[in-house]
Amino acid sequence: MSQSIETRDLTRIFKGKSETVKALNKVSLSIGEKEVFGLLGPNGAGKTTFIKILTTLLLPTSGEAHVDGFNVVKEADKVRKIISLVSGGETPGYGILSVRENLWFFSQLYGLSSAVAKEKIKGLMADLDFEEYANTRMAKLSTGYRQRLNLARGLLSDPKILFLDEPTLGLDVLTAKKLRSYIVDWAKKEAKGTVLLTTHYMAEADEMCDRVAIIDQGRILACGSPNTLKENLKENQIMKVETASIQADFGFIDKMVGVIGYSQTRNIQTGTTTLKIMVSDDEIFSKIMSELEKAKLKILAVNKTEPTLEDVYISLVGRGFEEGEAGTHA
Template identity: 45%
Template structure:
């Protein structure tokens, strides 16, 4: 497993550390292991990404680290404090923002709700109001400051929740899918603000879970790829991309027809294959051992009666590294 630390981060002081962290969910019928022996070290000042498909264990990991959930076994420390035994002291040092939810007292105005939370965190009232106005301005929400939360769009509400997470200046901020369901512009604003917030104080740490590979590539100093509750790779986005440097990455566009993904995966020399439907066509991403595999791919496609409408060879991305490690794309359901 690749493990490289970002040179700018102070890895001598760990912001997050887990040791054989395991979480099992019990229902009446079955046991589900959401996290299995996760060992993780995130240095102070890092922006660390946790990537994985749905159900991989990302949100479970975050919930344990923010003291909402107890681990079944193992240990976790945030800012040097045990999340199980020292959770009361820890809570003033952390913050969390979850995306894709409608959190907020709809009857309150934006500024009221944010101020209220600042008081729950013990901030000086005047300083809090100043900080809230500053962050609202930076995120383009000044005009909405006196609006009731029910009147906000989901993008505005998400930005408001980001302000809630940032305003208390936590030592470690956990962002769980912060840009999910946001439009391009709002997502860009969120990413930009997160970067800016970290620049303000290099000792601040962010743990980010995301579905968006480009977001992780753009933002994160390092990422961990989680699959079925285990960390399958860890390193800088660059290092992970280098792990597929020797492969030939091909994007293949096929008109609709007989499913061929399994047949493509069965070809010798095809390291990984994923597909997504877009604009009525199937877009395959194939990782080939070398150029010599391509003719076999084309033969298989034609044999299935599919028509190739596009073929491009391109540079590897973090998504390719993810597919190689996990065996499927982020959005693809597990077989």
């Protein structure tokens, strides 16, 4: 398989007045043609920085990156011709233009002939299920429909490589699902459709990606298919504990011998905190449970769970990364 994207020791440093941030730290990745590849990591991990360098919007500090064989610094114009970038939450065009007019505008920027443009716009609006909004001003669209338009805009130019920065940010469960399956189908049916997406939704990475790289503080911590990454955890035990408290400090769990890591998700609506604790052997659980009882915490449920990509992250970093309030995302 030839490589669509290749980076070697890609590093990006941001120098501020008071502090220096290493947004990317020697990232070396190789992504093949027709792969759907996910970069999974918490806020500030370096995901957008990686995408910006590959899409020629930002220069690397050191290291190299090639897209479809072209050097992103020295051959930026060639790279731009074969890629599209779609960012979740961005406003894709002109608010006063209708959906169809916006797509038409971009088709002309991309140099499509009238006949081809018309056909493509019609097809994309049908495939992404937003024909009924064709004549609606973009400014009036909901986030989900705006994002469909955004994706359609990205696909108009028939890119070889599609970069998606948080493609389902803030979308409802059904819309997110629809866009995910559309993107995966696109990659599979195009002769050379490679997708590099970033996300901080574990389930999204798991559902969509052939391979996932877990990134944290600019470093790649692990890379592989979701199944391989999860298989590697099989010797550990993972327990989910639901407690009737949203204020308790669970920091003691981390300090116990045999605990590999844990995450906590608070749900303000139900007043509960769900802990996911990973341990190297079963016995440590009874100790954790007695500590929780000592702290007078009411335990609502205890379940053993199969590993997810979040557990892979916990095993690498010792904490979860969707911590805090339970999200409403898919």
